[in-house]
Amino acid sequence: MGFFYKISSFTMKNLFKYGARWEVKGLEHIPKEGGAIVVANHTSNFDPPIVGSALNRKINYMAKEELFDGFFKDKLIRALGAFPVKRGRADLSAVRRALSLLKEGELLGLFPEGTRSKPGKLRRAKSGAVMIALKSEVPIIPIGLKGAHAPFKGDLNVNIGEPFTLEKYYGRKLDKEEMREAGKEIMSKIEELL
Numbered sequence: 353m354g355f356f357y358k359i360s361s362f363t364m365k366n367l368f369k370y371g372a373r374w375e376v377k378g379l380e381h382i383p384k385e386g387g388a389i390v391v392a393n394h395t396s397n398f399d400p401p402i403v404g405s406a407l408n409r410k411i412n413y414m415a416k417e418e419l420f421d422g423f424f425k426d427k428l429i430r431a432l433g434a435f436p437v438k439r440g441r442a443d444l445s446a447v448r449r450a451l452s453l454l455k456e457g458e459l460l461g462l463f464p465e466g467t468r469s470k471p472g473k474l475r476r477a478k479s480g481a482v483m484i485a486l487k488s489e490v491p492i493i494p495i496g497l498k499g500a501h502a503p504f505k506g507d508l509n510v511n512i513g514e515p516f517t518l519e520k521y522y523g524r525k526l527d528k529e530e531m532r533e534a535g536k537e538i539m540s541k542i543e544e545l546l
Contacts, residue, residue, distance in 0.1 A: 353410040356431045364405035372503040376406045378512030381493055384409075387454035388515065389485055392495035393542050394463035395471050399500050403461060404433070406510045412453050413461040414446055439466070447484060454488040464538055471501050474543055477535030482518075485538065489522055491515035492538065496545025511545040 368374045382388075390411060392403055404411050410433055417436035420426045437446035450460050462484065464477035485492055494516070498509040521534050 354431065357410055357433060360432060361405050361410075364401045368402060368405060368503060368508060372499075372508045373506070374402075374406075374503070374508035374510065376510045376512070378514075379406070379408065381512045381514050382407055382409060382459075383491065383515070385457060387457050387488065387490045388459055389454070389488065389490060389492045390459055390461045390495060391464050391481070391492055391538055391542060392461070392497055393474055393546065394465050394468050395497065395501040396468060396503075398503050399463065399497060400434075400461065402497060402500055402503065402508070402510060403495060406512075407459070409459050411459045411461040414450060442480070447480065447487075450484050451488055454484075454490050460484070464535065464542075471498075472546070474539050474546075476532070477538050479531055479535070482531055482535045482538065485518055486521055486526070486534065489517070489519075491517055492541070494538070494541035494545060496542055498546060513541055513545050516541060 390403065392399060400413055412433040412435065414437040415429060415434040416439050419429055419434070420436045435446065435449050437443050453460055462481045464481040465475040466478040469475045492515060494513040496511040498511070499507050518534050518537065521530065526534065
């Protein structure tokens with residue numbers, strides 16, 4: 353974990369701790385080492401810094417490539433552990449980067465819905481997130497974020513669930529229906545924490 357990441361995480365943690373009424377539960381479910389995918393619901397731009405500052409390990413995010421426009425913006429967001437992904441089509445370089453990070457024992461943060469949703473209304477998991485979970489065969493750690501859409505106007509809860517896997521789908525090519533079922537399993541674990 354780089355110095356800039358540590359300082360940013362510490363700053364955001366204190367901002368949410370003292371500026372919002374935040375509560376983090378289930379931190380013991382985050383493994384101390386080894387690759388894992390952290391999945392959470394997505395209601396606001398605050399979600400990545402909330403999850404990142406709640407965890408006791410660095411987390412790497414796939415982020416839409418538009419966020420990397422400009423030299424300084426690109427350097428900043430990469431220093432915070434993000435890497436670009438092209439949305440709306442298969443981005444094999446982003447998938448390879450994600451799988452490489454997991455193989456190296458890093459945490460990968462994904463918002464399976466692919467875009468923000470209304471609080472309390474979960475969307476279906478995108479196939480890209482499901483594919484990364486299946487190909488990597490690492491534990492998946494669900495997080496339910498409540499109050500993240502307006503963190504400084506009420507309670508902010510970060511509920512971290514027990515790791516799970518999609519083991520029953522490993523080692524074979526899935527059809528669309530099975531991919532949907534695997535995605536539902538991911539989203540149901542998040543929903544249980546809301």
